[in-house]
Structures are given as structure tokens and as C-alpha cells.
Amino acid sequence: MPTADSPPEHTVGAWTAQTLILSGRQLTVWLRDYSTLTQSLLFPALAMVMFKVVLGEVVADTTGQNSAYGTVPLVILVGAMFGSMAAAVRLNRERATGLLGRLYVLPINRAADLSARIIAELVRILVATVVLLIAGVFIGFRFTQGAWAAAGIVGVALLYGMAFSMMVLALAVNTKPTAPIVPLISLGASVMMFFNSGFSPLEAYPGWLQPIVANQPMTPAIEVMRSLASGGPITENLIKVIIWAALLLAVFTLPALRGYRRAATDR
Amino acid sequence: MDPPVAEASPPQINALHQWWALTSRGVFGIVRNGEIVFAIIAPAFLAVCFYIPLRSMMDSYPGMDYAQYLMPIIALQSVSFVASSSAMRSSMDGMRGINVRFRVMPMNGVVPVAARGSANAILLVISLSFATIASLVIGWRPHGGVDGTVGLYAVALSVGLLVSVIADALGLLASSPESTSQLIGLPILVLGMLSTGFVPASRFPDWIAPFARNQPVSQFSDAMRAFNDGSATWPVVAPTVFWCVGLAALAAALLFWAERRSHA
Numbered sequence: 001m002p003t004a005d006s007p008p009e010h011t012v013g014a015w016t017a018q019t020l021i022l023s024g025r026q027l028t029v030w031l032r033d034y035s036t037l038t039q040s041l042l043f044p045a046l047a048m049v050m051f052k053v054v055l056g057e058v059v060a061d062t063t064g065q066n067s068a069y070g071t072v073p074l075v076i077l078v079g080a081m082f083g084s085m086a087a088a089v090r091l092n093r094e095r096a097t098g099l100l101g102r103l104y105v106l107p108i109n110r111a112a113d114l115s116a117r118i119i120a121e122l123v124r125i126l127v128a129t130v131v132l133l134i135a136g137v138f139i140g141f142r143f144t145q146g147a148w149a150a151a152g153i154v155g156v157a158l159l160y161g162m163a164f165s166m167m168v169l170a171l172a173v174n175t176k177p178t179a180p181i182v183p184l185i186s187l188g189a190s191v192m193m194f195f196n197s198g199f200s201p202l203e204a205y206p207g208w209l210q211p212i213v214a215n216q217p218m219t220p221a222i223e224v225m226r227s228l229a230s231g232g233p234i235t236e237n238l239i240k241v242i243i244w245a246a247l248l249l250a251v252f253t254l255p256a257l258r259g260y261r262r263a264a265t266d267r
Numbered sequence: 268m269d270p271p272v273a274e275a276s277p278p279q280i281n282a283l284h285q286w287w288a289l290t291s292r293g294v295f296g297i298v299r300n301g302e303i304v305f306a307i308i309a310p311a312f313l314a315v316c317f318y319i320p321l322r323s324m325m326d327s328y329p330g331m332d333y334a335q336y337l338m339p340i341i342a343l344q345s346v347s348f349v350a351s352s353s354a355m356r357s358s359m360d361g362m363r364g365i366n367v368r369f370r371v372m373p374m375n376g377v378v379p380v381a382a383r384g385s386a387n388a389i390l391l392v393i394s395l396s397f398a399t400i401a402s403l404v405i406g407w408r409p410h411g412g413v414d415g416t417v418g419l420y421a422v423a424l425s426v427g428l429l430v431s432v433i434a435d436a437l438g439l440l441a442s443s444p445e446s447t448s449q450l451i452g453l454p455i456l457v458l459g460m461l462s463t464g465f466v467p468a469s470r471f472p473d474w475i476a477p478f479a480r481n482q483p484v485s486q487f488s489d490a491m492r493a494f495n496d497g498s499a500t501w502p503v504v505a506p507t508v509f510w511c512v513g514l515a516a517l518a519a520a521l522l523f524w525a526e527r528r529s530h531a
Contacts, residue, residue, distance in 0.1 A: 050460045055321070057470045062324045194316035204323045 022116030074198030173259035293386025340464025357438030
């Protein structure tokens with residue numbers, strides 16, 4: 001007979017304990033799904049090497065700086081974005097198999113599964129960022145500003161990744177499972193991948209496009225990471241990163257919670 | 268007394284009609300599952316995403332006009348799109364068992380192969396047309412005269428047809444559509460990026476420049492570029508011709524193997 005000593009589901013204690021258990025579950029699923037695991041670690045590393053090999057000299061000729069300082073942050077962010085789409089696909093699959101409904105009828109805190117998904121995303125982004133930063137050293141990325149700045153690079157990646165995952169999860173639970181949100185977000189993310197200061201220097205873009213390139217969410221994050229690695233001004237771009245992240249979290253957190261309830265109870 | 272014999276006339280079997288029916292089945296499939304949209308937007312996407320960010324940097328090199336330079340790889344990207352589409356379709360056909368069904372019908376074994384090939388050829392022409400439009404929009408112009416332009420498209424079409432036959436056979440041989448897309452996708456991505464399609468060989472790091480210069484996608488783009496500016500000579504075009512002969516041999520071998528295995 002199960003004991004009833006777990007905290008009541010509305011308490012913070014229940015939310016913490018159950019989020020931890022469900023995060024472990026998410027990470028186990030991630031580790032056992034080899035093709036997704038490969039895509040979240042190996043593909044970004046491959047893309048990083050290809051960007052460096054193909055465009056490294058052209059970018060260095062223009063900026064005078066090793067292109068790795070733009071490429072490594074770019075690939076970290078792109079990996080975070082495409083990885084969160086895998087999480088959206090998994091959420092929709094688990095919704096179709098009835099797992100969300102099953103969790104919903106159990107005495108589990110209502111927000112625990114959603115927060116577990118965000119935490120699992122953060123762990124995935126943390127692992128991928130560390131792997132890519134180490135791989136980046138081989139293409140010329142250097143940490144000239146010390147250990148705290150290096151930790152700051154990881155922090156920027158986590159903040160960006162959390163905001164983006166919240167948006168993707170909110171969109172996934174608020175649309176029909178058959179809606180083509182993954183292809184659409186992929187298309188958007190792919191376009192963003194080419195129009196930021198990590199793919200090509202800002203001044204190389206046509207003048208009319210530069211304000212958009214400079215202020216889309218990726219560019220400030222890339223510039224903060226570049227400065228944290230190679231030195232340079234941080235404040236302005238860091239403020240932009242924080243504004244973007246706060247904006248996305250403010251807009252999408254509540255819809256994510258509401259949509260999750262609907263997704264869990266609609267069958 | 269003899270049992271009554273049905274008076275139906277024997278079915279009219281016409282290989283040409285069968286080929287046409289299966290070709291239109293392939294083309295309708297491409298339209299219905301929405302793949303046709305990719306034939307339209309993929310070249311535009313490539314043109315926009317490489318031309319706009321890189322143009323000012325590339326044009327600062329002497330003698331470089333990046334719109335002229337980029338056109339061959341935009342056309343070859345259409346080729347790669349048709350190849351992956353063709354592999355996916357033949358792999359799906361294999362999975363659904365329709366190839367087995369065709370074999371028990373009064374139909375020559377060449378008909379399904381020819382029909383898949385024709386559907387791929389139609390898709391290739393559509394896709395190359397949109398690649399041409401995207402290239403024209405960013406500023407590409409044919410400068411090779413009639414001969415050069417014919418040569419340019421002859422390279423794109425021959426490579427496209429041969430690669431799509433190879434992809435078709437690989438789709439038949441692969442175990443599932445998922446493994447097919449990985450089998451086809453990764454080599455196409457690596458060969459496309461690490462080619463002289465986007466950046467001249469002299470801009471690659473020394474250790475990889477020989478590969479970037481000599482691999483087939485680079486040879487195809489160099490030949491197409493030479494045709495386009497009217498400077499095509501046999502030494503520039505020869506590697507493309509030899510690669511095409513090699514691709515044709517590979518295509519024949521793979522088709523033969525796939526056909527043999529389907530009877531096992």
C-alpha cells in the first residue's frame with residue numbers, strides 16, 4: 001500500500017520534489033534516444049567546423065578577428081534552438097500516447113511536468129554548450145577574460161535557451177498536434193541563423209537590414225559571448241539579451257501553463 | 268457441357284500507358300504531399316541566406332561578382348533537393364510494398380523504374396526553373412551566349428538526372444525512409460558546403476583546399492561557371508564529364524543490385 005507522506009500537490013515542496021523526478025525522466029529519455037542525442041551534440045560541432053573552414057578566412061579578412069569568436073556562440077545558440085524543437089516533438093508524442101493525461105490525474109503538482117521539461121532543456125543546453133566551447137578551442141576560440149567570463153558565456157546560452165524553449169513549448173501545447181509548428185519554427189530559426197553577427201559581420205549586411213540584424217535576439221547574445229571571450233563592451237548587448245529573454249518569458253509562460261492543462265485534458 | 272466462359276476481352280496492356288500512369292502518380296504525390304513547395308522556396312532560401320550576408324565581403328575580392336559566382340551552387344542545390352526527394356519516394360514505395368505489387372502484375376519490370384525516373388526529371392526541371400529565377404533576382408545573368416547557357420544547363424540536368432537515379436536506387440536498398448534521409452542528407456550537406464560553390468578554393472585552409480578543389484560538386488560548379496562566362500575549355504569541363512561517366516556506372520550498378528535484391 002502506497003504511503004501518503006508525499007507533500008500535498010499544491011505546495012512548493014511537492015513542486016520541487018516532483019520537478020526533480022520528472023526532470024530525471026526527461027533526461028533519461030534524451031540520453032536513450034541516440035539520434036536526438038547525436039543531433040543535439042554532433043551536428044552543431046560539425047556545423048561549427050564547416051562554418052570555420054568555409055567562411056573563416058573571408059570573415060577574418062573583413063574583421064581582422066578569428067571568425068571562431070562569432071561562429072562558436074552562433075552554433076551554441078542554433079543548437080539550443082533546434083534542440084528545443086526536438087523537445088516539442090517529444091511533448092506532442094507524449095500527449096498523443098496519453099502520458100500527459102496520465103500525469104494530470106495523479107496527485108502531482110500541475111506545473112511540475114512543464115518545469116521538468118524546461119530544466120531538462122537547460123541541462124541539455126549546458127552540456128551542449130560546454131562540449132561546443134571545448135570543441136571551439138580547436139578552431140581558435142580562446143577565453144582571454146578568465147573563468148568568470150567563461151561562466152558568463154554559459155549563462156547567456158542558458159538564459160537564451162530557456163526563453164526560446166518556453167516559447168516553443170507554449171506554441172507546441174497551444175496548437176493542434178498535427179499543426180506544422182516544427183517546420184515553421186525551423187524555417188524561422190534557419191533564417192535567423194544567417195542574419196546575425198556571428199554568421200557574417202554586422203557591417204557586411206546591407207545598410208537597411210543592419211538594424212534588424214543587430215537587434216534580433218541572436219545578435220546581442222552572440223556579441224556578449226564574443227566580448228566575454230575576447231574582451232570588449234558588454235553592457236548594452238547584455239541589456240538587450242535580458243530584455244529579449246524577459247519579454248519571451250513574460251509572453252509565453254502563462255500560455256504554456258494554460259495550454260499544457262488543455263493538452264493534458266483534451267482526450 | 269463446358270462451363271460458361273466470361274466473354275471479357277483480354278486486358279489491353281500497353282507499356283507506354285503504364286509508364287504514363289505511374290509517372291503521373293509520382294508527380295501527383297510530389298504535389299499532394301507539399302514537396303513541390305520546397306522546390307520553389309529552397310533555391311530562394313539559399314540565394315537570400317548566402318547572397319545578402321556575404322555579398323559585400325565577397326565582392327571586395329578583385330574580380331568577384333558574388334551573384335555570378337553563386338548561381339551554380341543554387342542550381343546544384345536543386346539537384347540535391349531532387350535527389351533526396353527521389354530517395355524518400357522510392358524508399359516509401361519499398362516500405363508500402365507497392366513494388367512487390369507491381370511485380371505480380373502484367374507489367375515489364377523496367378516500367379516502374381522508368382516512371383520514377385521521369386517523375387524525378389519533371390521535378391528537376393521545375394526545381395531548376397525556380398533556381399534560375401532566384402539567381403536572376405539576386406543579379407545573375409547568362410554571359411556565355413547560347414552555347415555557354417546550353418552547356419551550363421546540360422551540366423545541371425545530367426548531374427541531376429544521374430544523382431536522382433542513384434538516390435532512387437539507394438532508397439530501394441535502404442532499410443527505412445529515416446535511414447535513407449540520413450544516408451543521403453549528410454554527404455550532400457558536406458559536399459555542398461565544402462565545395463567551391465560558396466567560396467573559391469583559395470579561401471579554404473591549406474589542409475582542406477585540395478579536397479575542396481577536386482571533389483565533384485566543385486568540379487561541377489567550376490564547369491558551370493566556365494560555361495556561363497564563355498570560357499569553357501576541355502580541361503575545365505573534362506572532370507565533370509568523367510564524373511558523369513562514373514556516376515552513370517554507379518547508377519547502373521546500384522539499380523542492377525536493387526533489382527536483383529528485390530527478386531530475392
